[in-house]
Amino acid sequence: MGVEEKGKVPLLPSGVPVGSKPHATDSTLFAQGRPKPLSLDESVAFIKNWFRAQSLNVMAYGTGCGSIELGPLGTSRFDMERFGITGGPTPRQSSVLIISGYLSVKTLKRVIRSYEQMPNPRWVVALGSCTINGGMYWDSYSTIKILDQYLPVDVYVNGCMPRPEALIAGFKDLMDMIKRGEANGYIEYQNNLDWYRANQRKVIKDWNLPEYSW
């Protein structure tokens, strides 16, 4: 735990380097026992997650270049409403926040505020290489480089900018993760709020956000 020194690969609170996923070991490839019926809690969680996955509201916040492809995605060529994905006009009524590319520090402050106003469960989809390591703005003085240090990202969609098809594939992945109960970035954010806050305060110089703004 704690903010890593400069030059090292930043670690997530769980001690795993950013961007790496635990590899499947051999034991996970085989059944460990007989299949069991779902318990009541699991069934309720399954139903809840199914409903949540089938109705996503994307917050209307074009944070960067990538928002130009949200137009074609929402309109008749690619039509994301087919999958139950609609726009959420306010943070209160949204469940997905799309960080469309690079994020300047000034926007980061607004994004944090908006993210914290969204009701749980909420998910973050990050587009492009700019959100992973800064991309072509690696030496820019006004953008953040690794988004995962400031907000918990559930799905990355690569490309600059990602094509609408790629975005749809990303949303499909997000839906599958929600249905499996794996898209838990918002829980991680709540559990490790101190770590995220420390990172956020490091880049946002004029910090005047409330400590707990949701």
Place this chain on the structure above:
Amino acid sequence: MTIENPHVEKETQLWVGPQHPGVTGNMAIQVWLTGDTIQRGITHVGYLHRGFEKLMERRKFIQSFPIVCRICVPEPDTNEYLLAASIEELGGITIPEKAVWLRTLVLEMSRLASLVQQIGGGAGATGLGAVPNWTYTLRDYILDSFEELTGGRVYHMYMVYGGVRRDLPVGFAERMEATLRKIEERLPYIDKVTFQSSVWRERTQGVGLTDPAWVKEMGISGPAIRAMGFARDVRRDFPYLAYPELDFSVITSTGGDIYARMEIRRHEVVESIKIIRQVLQKMPKDGPVAAPIPNVFTWRIPTGQTYVRAEASRGEMGYYTVTDGSDKVRRVHVRGASYVHGFAMAERMFEGLNIADLHPTLVSIPTCPPEMER
């Protein structure tokens, strides 16, 4: 920054943006309302600032190409052309004739895509859901042509120093013609629900007016100034590329309101289609597409400065470039049309505007936030 407001107890302060479905991008407008009427408005930018001009000073000439097209997302090719043209002028490179025509084609295609999108945006701003759906699809067909020609959907990086990257694919002209015909077929439908609709006319006519006296010295350009009766167009006033050989007219109107600006855009779509047809027809069939340039890793350009301008869909764009004999530019200043539109023009238009007309006015000017902030 604190903003002094003497009438604080009589007015409602409202932030429109940056998280708001009604702003043209990641920007914010702080307005003070009395009832439904806006008393004052201030444009806040900086949410998209990446420091392009500074980043270019640290990159070699060829390395600047991938970043300049990000300056304006809906219409990236103007930026590519302006950077290429200014560096070529300073470095003393002449591009072959075929490249001149190909550059004209790409510039006009991106202008067309942007204009079509702006028509949809203007209609969508007044709550008309169908037109943005149609026009985004039309824009997508143009993007398909771009993809075929350049390999990129939104960002093309098609122009390089000395010319362009490759020639037209076989049969491109026919497919482009089919796309143009699709746009022409859709235009009457758009006319019917917008320009001929009494509700839309009532909503847009006489709204978003400004005084024509000061717009010239403020540097307003594009449809915003042509809607006030000034026939200003960089393509005609300061001809570049193949535009002197093309036959097109500069559309003007005298209304000066949202309706006039949108109408100009609608007629410019027709003009743009005409230009693309002419370019495809008059383009030389053979010839090199790029002139040889020095080794890009060691290319040094002697001291010099230049200002190159081009007409984008929003108005005049220009690059003021200074080189000092090194392998990087000394200074680049990007003159984006949206900058003066978003600050000087919009802030004056906000005064006395109904809050419902804020978004249509902003879309019709138009403003492109990444270009305002670079």
Place this chain on the structure above:
Amino acid sequence: MELLLQILWSSIGVLIAVAYGLLTGGIVRKLFARIQGRVGPPVYQGFIDLGKNFFVRDNISHGPMFYFGPALRTAGGVGIFLFIPAIVGWAPGENFSFAGDLLLVMYFMFFGSLGMALGGSAGGHPHTPIGAGRGLSQMTAFEVPFILAVIALVADTGSFSVHDLTLAQAGGFLEWNLLTHPFAAAAAFIAMLGMNGYAPFNVVGAPNEIPVGPMTEYQGGFIATLGTGRAIFAIAKMILFMDLFLGGATSILEAFIKVFVIYMWSVAVAAVFPRYRVDQSMRFFLGWPALIGVVAVLLALF
């Protein structure tokens, strides 16, 4: 006993109305999508949205008044539904219709919007008072032609009971008020455009002006309640119009079809029109529609 049975039947009726309202909402979304050249969401998307909103974990409240918005909105819809006969001449479908129900229903129409203005303002967002102000002023305007049309019908029939007004139209579609009182019908159906809140009169929650207006601060369960309320409110209003102008319904199927047809009238208008400003909207309703209403009243009186 009879009362208990009626309560049971009416509760089932409310559930059916909610389900049908959600389904109709899905069809409307699909229809808009097709006009715009899209595939559109599945028709059952309304049910999924409702379930999802109920399963949102956090519900941020802004004090006790905040709960009144969704509660009064839903109460308004349920109130209209309960006090007008959905199916005339069939006891379970008559609901709690009584002699003066038309007056009560007119009151319930205001009820929901007032509740939204009250509850939404507790949220404190500046969009709320603007949206509520717009909604209430537009409602005042479209009530004028609607009430004039109702007065014309009442003056002609001599009863304030929706039941009696419906029975007076018995005997084939030639007896419908739509054909016998064309001016009243015209005024009322134009007023319905404003009542349903589709374009060009969707000034309350105008998406890119004051996104979702009074509902800005609502989320999760509140939105789900509001969605339920909106579904039943839409259906109840259509039932009222069906009873007043299209001769009511004698079977469930007939009610479904007539309600759907009336609903499609405002949808067909909405698909191709932009949005009015609220002052233009008020000027519209107080112009020709109000005049048509006056003509209808004069025709009924003399």
